[in-house]
Amino acid sequence: xxxxKELYEKxxxxxxxxxxxxxxxxxxGGAVDTLPHFRCLPDGNAAPLLDVWRRFHHAAHHKAFAxxxxxxxxxxxxxxxxxxxxxxxxxxxxxxxxxxxxxECGTDPEYPTLSRLVDSYDTCLENYRRENVEKVxxxxxxxxxxxxSDYLAFQHNLxxxxxxxxxxxxxxxxxxxxxxxxxGFCLEIKPAREALSNAELSLSSLFEHYLDACKNQAYVRxxxxxxxxxxxxxxxxxxxxxxxxxxxxxxxxxxxxRALVFFxxxxxxxxxxxxxxxxxxxxxKIRERTTLTENPDSTQLRIQKRIRCxxxxxxxxxxxxxxxxxxxxxxxEARTRYSCSAKFQFYRYSRxxxxxxxxxxxxxxxGYNPRFGFHYLENYRDGVDNLGNLxxxxxxxxxxxxxxWLIPVLHxxxxxxxxxxxxxxxxxxxxLNLQPxxxxxxxxxxxxxxxxxxxxVKEYTQCCTNQTRTLExxxxxxxKYQLIIPHEELVLYxxxxxxxxxxxxSQYVLEYFLRERMIRKxxxxxxxxxxxxxxxxxxxxxxxxxx
Numbered sequence: 283x284x285x286x287k288e289l290y291e292k293x294x295x296x297x298x299x300x301x302x303x304x305x306x307x308x309x310x311g312g313a314v315d316t317l318p319h320f321r322c323l324p325d326g327n328a329a330p331l332l333d334v335w336r337r338f339h340h341a342a343h344h345k346a347f348a349x350x351x352x353x354x355x356x357x358x359x360x361x362x363x364x365x366x367x368x369x370x371x372x373x374x375x376x377x378x379x380x381x382x383x384x385x386e387c388g389t390d391p392e393y394p395t396l397s398r399l400v401d402s403y404d405t406c407l408e409n410y411r412r413e414n415v416e417k418v419x420x421x422x423x424x425x426x427x428x429x430x431s432d433y434l435a436f437q438h439n440l441x442x443x444x445x446x447x448x449x450x451x452x453x454x455x456x457x458x459x460x461x462x463x464x465x466g467f468c469l470e471i472k473p474a475r476e477a478l479s480n481a482e483l484s485l486s487s488l489f490e491h492y493l494d495a496c497k498n499q500a501y502v503r504x505x506x507x508x509x510x511x512x513x514x515x516x517x518x519x520x521x522x523x524x525x526x527x528x529x530x531x532x533x534x535x536x537x538x539x540r541a542l543v544f545f546x547x548x549x550x551x552x553x554x555x556x557x558x559x560x561x562x563x564x565x566x567k568i569r570e571r572t573t574l575t576e577n578p579d580s581t582q583l584r585i586q587k588r589i590r591c592x593x594x595x596x597x598x599x600x601x602x603x604x605x606x607x608x609x610x611x612x613x614x615e616a617r618t619r620y621s622c623s624a625k626f627q628f629y630r631y632s633r634x635x636x637x638x639x640x641x642x643x644x645x646x647x648x649g650y651n652p653r654f655g656f657h658y659l660e661n662y663r664d665g666v667d668n669l670g671n672l673x674x675x676x677x678x679x680x681x682x683x684x685x686x687w688l689i690p691v692l693h694x695x696x697x698x699x700x701x702x703x704x705x706x707x708x709x710x711x712x713x714l715n716l717q718p719x720x721x722x723x724x725x726x727x728x729x730x731x732x733x734x735x736x737x738x739v740k741e742y743t744q745c746c747t748n749q750t751r752t753l754e755x756x757x758x759x760x761x762k763y764q765l766i767i768p769h770e771e772l773v774l775y776x777x778x779x780x781x782x783x784x785x786x787x788s789q790y791v792l793e794y795f796l797r798e799r800m801i802r803k804x805x806x807x808x809x810x811x812x813x814x815x816x817x818x819x820x821x822x823x824x825x826x827x828x829x
Contacts, residue, residue, distance in 0.1 A: 289347045293346075293348075320428045322426050323425045351383055351397065353380070353381035354746075357804035357805075371444065373680065387687070388429050392411070393414045393415075399419055463542070469524070482521055484654075486515050492548055492595050496552070517560075520563060521544075523563065540599075545592070594640050600624055605650070636667070637665070639660075674826045677826060742755060742800070766788050
């Protein structure tokens with residue numbers, strides 16, 4: 283603890299010698315009328331939290347009190363090689379436990395916060411019991427029930443990340459080849475001489491649903507156009523041939539291989555199947571394809587929708603074949619692990635890095651008949667590249683930006699809670715008949731995209747831990763750039779409190795966007811570091827730019 287104490291002792295000395303450097307913001311619950319009443323934990327329950335907190339900060343190599351206190355500043359300046367892999371995972375698994383700019387919101391009112399002690403130790407001795415002051419100075423913070431909830435969430439996230447990494451290493455080693463791609467083969471397609479089995483008819487029905495989904499959702503134009511279904515379906519012969527071949531080579535006991543083969547057949551030979559002109563089918567073990575590492579939102583909409591149709595197709599094929607196989611899974615966990623292995627095989631083949639699998643919990647009806655369709659919802663906890671998507675998820679959410687952590691600039695003596703006033707302000711503005719470029723949110727975004735906005739972000743970064751200087755900056759920026767709605771335009775203007783309150787609502791919005799710019803920079807930095815730690819575990823190069 284000595285190295286950590288030295289940081290805030292030095293910070294206290296600097297502030298006493300430099301009166302212009304005013305108080306760190308004390309974010310105890312943010313802008314609410316009545317602060318939540320948190321209670322400190324008994325020493326026995328608090329010990330694990332303090333052990334984890336101290337161990338992290340000893341490994342974090344802080345350069346100054348500001349980056350020890352503020353997680354956003356720390357992540358923005360994080361250098362490669364500064365953290366080992368376990369400490370980096372703790373950093374992105376955390377939400378509001380490890381850093382005081384978040385965790386001080388849950389302080390017991392009987393104890394001062396560390397930031398308040400750094401500002402004025404003597405004043406805290408006058409306002410708090412000496413033993414409470416000394417305890418905070420010695421420990422850094424006194425864990426409360428709110429901190430304990432944050433600690434449990436932190437442990438859950440960390441376990442999730444470690445489990446995903448261990449599972450990915452298992453699949454990549456794969457000594458038994460269970461997650462490897464099936465061997466390639468080639469076979470002739472001949473007309474079926476017998477009626478299709480129920481399993482083959484199910485596949486035929488699923489392919490028909492896939493054709494409709496591609497046409498209606500992904501704007502695929504199948505040629506020639508037909509007004510209705512044809513009997514028998516022109517793709518039945520190919521389905522029968524591939525079904526017979528896979529039954530001989532892998533049988534019912536290998537659903538992942540069968541799902542992958544039929545996925546390739548349906549997606550890569552769809553037009554020929556539709557026409558009934560497929561005479562030879564060749565499955566390639568390894569296919570050359572363009573890697574899809576970019577954000578799906580930056581991909582053409584038509585390609586996005588086709589890929590999502592393809593993933594839904596695979597998920598239904600896998601669920602169908604697992605259901606038909608009647609494999610004995612002793613527990614639900616064993617079935618989930620088996621499914622994970624199959625999905626990693628699909629990722630290895632498709633390379634759909636930044637997409638998700640689908641929730642098929644309602645796939646089987648009460649009579650255990652499949653419900654084919656392409657209306658299922660994405661499961662954002664089950665990525666195609668599950669490890670890569672999980673890393674991006676935790677990097678994105680490890681730096682919360684919520685209203686309760688903004689500087690509490692609204693008056694607390696008003697009848698309505700300040701956040702209620704802010705909500706009413708934004709809703710009222712949305713009802714006005716304004717051009718888009720005159721709305722407050724649009725004005726702030728346009729400002730921050732300009733050169734003046736870049737300078738404003740830089741100034742805010744330098745003073746964001748100083749309440750008075752930050753308020754001055756926000757006030758001046760709102761005045762200079764007219765980030766305000768004229769009172770004659772605003773519904774409920776009087777009930778909101780007039781000029782002063784509406785102006786401070788504008789400051790809230792501006793600070794939120796400024797913090798978001800800082801957070802994006804920090805996320806991008808964390809994404810770069812994640813690439814150095816985990817790129818070798820991803821089949822395509824890991825990337826995340828913070829957006």
